[in-house]
Amino acid sequence: MLLASREKEFICRKCGYVISIRHKAGLFCPKCGTILREKPKEKYWLFQFNPKIYRWHERIKETHSPERWLVSRYWKKISKGDAVILWSSGLEAGVCAFGKVITDPEIVELSVDEIKFWIDKSIIDKFKQKKSVLVEYLKVLDKPLSEEQCHSDPELCGLGVFLNPQGTNFRLKPVEWDRIVDLTCNL
Numbered sequence: 601m602l603l604a605s606r607e608k609e610f611i612c613r614k615c616g617y618v619i620s621i622r623h624k625a626g627l628f629c630p631k632c633g634t635i636l637r638e639k640p641k642e643k644y645w646l647f648q649f650n651p652k653i654y655r656w657h658e659r660i661k662e663t664h665s666p667e668r669w670l671v672s673r674y675w676k677k678i679s680k681g682d683a684v685i686l687w688s689s690g691l692e693a694g695v696c697a698f699g700k701v702i703t704d705p706e707i708v709e710l711s712v713d714e715i716k717f718w719i720d721k722s723i724i725d726k727f728k729q730k731k732s733v734l735v736e737y738l739k740v741l742d743k744p745l746s747e748e749q750c751h752s753d754p755e756l757c758g759l760g761v762f763l764n765p766q767g768t769n770f771r772l773k774p775v776e777w778d779r780i781v782d783l784t785c786n787l
């Protein structure tokens with residue numbers, strides 16, 4: 601939902617009620633009377649994997665359980681509740697899945713079950729040194745939204761992954777998220 605620029609969203613920290621109002625402080629939840637606080641803006645990310653070094657497709661055939669992702673570049677910005685689009689590089693590049701970050705960044709070593717999907721074993725040490733998050737998959741696309749489709753779309757041609765394709769974590773604008781959702785609702 602697009603809000604007028606002066607309107608902000610507030611949330612009740614007790615019951616979770618969300619209200620959009622043109623006001624700053626001193627407002628109370630109409631449901632339970634608890635003081636409201638400003639609702640944090642939703643954050644969107646694109647996480648990229650390279651199928652030459654990580655067998656993501658094999659893993660997702662085996663399990664849809666939450667998956668651990670390094671958050672090297674934006675570990676101070678990424679947090680629990682953020683929305684994620686999963687992007688494959690390589691020959692069949694494009695959007696593969698939608699997910700949600702379900703933990704705050706922390707250093708967690710990969711388990712044996714997680715290690716087996718890494719072709720490039722040097723990555724295993726990175727998980728010992730750098731923070732990572734768990735991503736729960738909300739939707740896995742049977743047919744990816746291809747890189748070509750994104751590239752030729754006026755809303756998506758400026759994706760961070762096109763401008764500087766190195767790395768795992770990229771910022772995604774809310775309009776880019778919305779556009780990808782629109783383009784994939786029938787995939």
Ligand SMILES: [Zn+2]
Binds near residue numbers: 613629631632
């Ligand atoms: Zn409330």
